[in-house]
Amino acid sequence: MSKVVLITGGSSGIGKSIGNYLSEKGFKVYGTSRNPDRLNENSSFQLIQLDVTQPASIKEAIKQVIEKESRIDVLINNAGVGITGPIEETPDIEIKKAFDTNFHGPLNVIKEVLPFMRDQKSGLVLNITSIAGYMGLPYRGLYSASKAALEMTTEAYRMEVKQFGIEMATIAPGDFATNIAAGRYHCPELENSPYKDSYGKTLQMMNEHVSHGEDPIKMAKEVFRIIETAKPKVAYKVGSLLQKCSIFLKRVLPSKTYEKMLMNHYKLK
Template sequence: MAEQKVVVITGASSGIGQATARLLAERGYRVFGGARDPNRAEAIPGVQFAAVDVTSDTSVTAFVDYVLAEAGKIDILINNAGVSLSGPVENTTPVEAGRVFDVNVLGPLRMIRAALPSMRAARSGLIVNISSVLGFLPAPFMGLYASSKHALEGLSESLDHEVRDFNIRVLLIEPAFTSTNIDTNAARTQAPPGAYADQAEAAIKTVENQIRTAPPPSVVAETVLAAITRPDKMRWPVGGQATLLSRLRRFMPAKAVDGSLRKTFGLGKSPRRKG
């Protein structure tokens, strides 16, 4: 009988993380779920919850040390914890931007730094970073979230080349809008939109409407399972819409992509440039 694989998932108390933890536990993986407050996490059979704040070096180290003490190894690390922010880029303060990057980029970095030594020693491992279609597409009035996911994709691609000689690979999961709290309850910039009010409201309402009919987190979990079962490619768009967007980004003319994106976010046609 094959040895049970050990999976670590951050942000496992809700949304995509919770759905993924449940599915992997059902499929026989030994799952450790990280949550800021594990006492408030819904119990899932086969999932051991422990406290982790991905913005804290100390917390991340303690969490990974706990998993290694309990299980002796980490086969798969799934970096799922994330936050969102909406509002004009011009109105976003460095402090607000820093909070987004601290969770969405530095959080995975902290987890990777803590887990990689044991993976290298075992000469085996898989790192799965939950990205987004906004990791390869722009997002007006979600610019800091999109830029954090672009950064995560660049980090992932670079890291994948660095760790291959140790039989470790890095994967990216790229969902479109998903019915989760991170999308439904996205924070807004503290400064009001001001001159951008009409455009920002149109874009945010369009996103909210899409989220209402978006697929559940279980769809993303199924893609994660497929990816870790056969990690033969790096990028895994989730569902038909994300797959289509990925192809359009690669093969459609830039002008067509630009127009389609503005329509998707409820914005008007671009004015002609003067001069």
């Protein structure tokens, strides 16, 4: 029997790449999008409507999959939004939107899927976080915080659900060539802002990193490998050697030394 996979945020980028790859491998894949009818027909899997910030939408999407397949074997929480800007100048409503999508949304999807996985006595939940969630990055601190929250919650969650035969893990990507830069919230570069110059330079650097990022197929292949693993690890990192090394350096370097390294990287005084 083909495993049934549900991927939130499956209409583009990493989610779409994962969906297409798993479909090729014989999985029954359902992706989700807030507006699936507006998308081009270039996916090898079905897209259903789901807004992770709306509990009623989550319930309806899960209901559709269960009615068709009677089970969900793998949940991949991929839906997410970017947010950049000086923390002081970021509107409260935009902070809430980011956490609703990147943190509360995945938790609510998990909450809806777990009863079915418990009945099956099996299941795998993969939460896609970010290498940025392992460190507080300048002008991306709120994004880092939302992904770090999901990372830490998953560490605890996986211990709670092991007794039911359910596995849980995180996958933290680095920079991949996707459209996340176009879709994220950017604080405007205000003329009278004390952060104007440094924020502008950092924002340009961040956008260049994404545009020169790696192929999302690398994430898809890692997801497939994890699904095929009997006992997944707690956390996986997928990115360039420099990005993965940055996590290691944060663990071993004095905190102020690491901070100086980051500030030099982003050319901040």
